[in-house]
Amino acid sequence: MFASITEKISNVFKNLRGLGKISEKNVTDALEEIRTSLLSADVNREAADEFINKVHKSAIGQKVLSKILPEQQIVKIICDELVELFGGNQEIEKYTAKPLKILLAGLHGSGKTTTAGKLALLLKDSGYSPLLVACDIYRPAAIDQLKMVADSISVACYAELHSKNVSKIVKHGLQYAEDNNFDAIIFDTAGRLHIDKQLIEEIKDIKKIASPNEVFLVADAALGQESVNIAKTFHDALSLSGIILTKLDGDARGGAALSMKYVTGVPIKFIGTGERPADFSAFHPKRMANRILGMGDVVSFVEKAQQHVDKQEQEKLSKKIKKAEFDLNDFLISIQQIKKMGSMSMLIGMIPGMSKTSMPDSDGKKMRMMEAIIQSMTIQERAKPSIIDSWRRTRIAKGAGVELKDVNALLKQFFQMQKMMKSFKGEKGIKKMQAFASQFNMHIGK
Numbered sequence: 001m002f003a004s005i006t007e008k009i010s011n012v013f014k015n016l017r018g019l020g021k022i023s024e025k026n027v028t029d030a031l032e033e034i035r036t037s038l039l040s041a042d043v044n045r046e047a048a049d050e051f052i053n054k055v056h057k058s059a060i061g062q063k064v065l066s067k068i069l070p071e072q073q074i075v076k077i078i079c080d081e082l083v084e085l086f087g088g089n090q091e092i093e094k095y096t097a098k099p100l101k102i103l104l105a106g107l108h109g110s111g112k113t114t115t116a117g118k119l120a121l122l123l124k125d126s127g128y129s130p131l132l133v134a135c136d137i138y139r140p141a142a143i144d145q146l147k148m149v150a151d152s153i154s155v156a157c158y159a160e161l162h163s164k165n166v167s168k169i170v171k172h173g174l175q176y177a178e179d180n181n182f183d184a185i186i187f188d189t190a191g192r193l194h195i196d197k198q199l200i201e202e203i204k205d206i207k208k209i210a211s212p213n214e215v216f217l218v219a220d221a222a223l224g225q226e227s228v229n230i231a232k233t234f235h236d237a238l239s240l241s242g243i244i245l246t247k248l249d250g251d252a253r254g255g256a257a258l259s260m261k262y263v264t265g266v267p268i269k270f271i272g273t274g275e276r277p278a279d280f281s282a283f284h285p286k287r288m289a290n291r292i293l294g295m296g297d298v299v300s301f302v303e304k305a306q307q308h309v310d311k312q313e314q315e316k317l318s319k320k321i322k323k324a325e326f327d328l329n330d331f332l333i334s335i336q337q338i339k340k341m342g343s344m345s346m347l348i349g350m351i352p353g354m355s356k357t358s359m360p361d362s363d364g365k366k367m368r369m370m371e372a373i374i375q376s377m378t379i380q381e382r383a384k385p386s387i388i389d390s391w392r393r394t395r396i397a398k399g400a401g402v403e404l405k406d407v408n409a410l411l412k413q414f415f416q417m418q419k420m421m422k423s424f425k426g427e428k429g430i431k432k433m434q435a436f437a438s439q440f441n442m443h444i445g446k
């Protein structure tokens, strides 16, 4: 996802960096290149043009172009504008309404049924008692699929096997929820082509009867230019309250994500990053912008880690970070923790300094290799990585059955990570770390 944009933008940055002094013409040329990469990633033309114009204006507005415009400054401007394009500082949804009713609409195969399960799991984890209501009476096996999804996360499902009346199913579902104290009701609807008037009318009816708190369009991130029309059509019919982008783990070019919000004004609220119920999270414009610019996404990474990582290991690790004692043993633990989390390629993109291109596999093969390399080191080497000279590197490579360059790459990554950890050292650093950690309710003591 976004790999091509990220790659092109980072090349543009690299070229700027090589220039020393940066003129207005350099900036204009760089932006033109970025514009082309946005268009070839299927970003809507209007959105791309407005984005480039804003960045250009902002760069010139800073009155630095006549002198030197540091590359970082341009990166920052681009990043800020990307955040805007994605929805600015939108609030992260914290649901409290009871009952909470959510209607899911979208094209065939966009991920509605899967997303129904993901949402249910998220709401269940935040204290709701969810009920999935099966409103897809057209596709054979749609009901069974929803039931399986519900079973896999131990939530309830309401379905009527032989009914052909969706309005009744919705009414009965609501009654069933009330009678059984379910307070988050998610309606999974039939997939449709946006031109299908009959299905659009049907979902409008469902909306009228259910009066949902949220009406989400579930959209595949791989949609190209047509994503804009799809979003518009659904928005006209249903007054959407949000968009859920699915399959961000795939190799979609990402244009849909950048354009749908721009054209409809409807915020992207959640993203799906895999087939499993846990592969789902709230959408953060800032993090997405950072990820596109290849700057990693420490916050999302830590948050994800927070959900999965062993608490004790985490405490040990945070103590080490505090003392800047992070060594290869800890690196090994973090690799093993990352492996547990799944959705590798998605997570890799979140680690600073590691782009998806540097770790293209999504099955953890590279992780296993990294583990093997560290496991081929002696206890002293792991505790004091600075002693690993070229002779030791060759021996480690042999022991792990890998090439020397793999060992070098791992050590480079490790030293980068250690450097980042060190920036948290000292009184000032501890404050920085605490502020950083408090964002995810993670406590780091004095």
Ligand SMILES: Nc1nc2c(ncn2[C@@H]2O[C@H](COP(=O)(O)OP(=O)(O)OP(=O)(O)O)[C@@H](O)[C@H]2O)c(=O)[nH]1
Binding pocket: 106, 107, 108, 109, 110, 111, 112, 113, 114, 115, 136, 139, 142, 189, 190, 191, 192, 246, 247, 248, 249, 250, 272, 273, 274, 275, 279
């Ligand atoms: N990789 C990946 N696959 C996904 C994601 N979300 C859904 N899928 C897959 O996409 C396919 C279609 O998902 P469904 O949930 O059945 O889609 P739907 O919109 O309910 O489809 P219809 O009911 O036929 O309209 C399934 O194979 C899912 O496993 C995601 O975020 N990532």
Ligand SMILES: [Mg+2]
Binding pocket: 112, 113, 114, 136, 142, 188, 189, 191
């Ligand atoms: Mg479905």
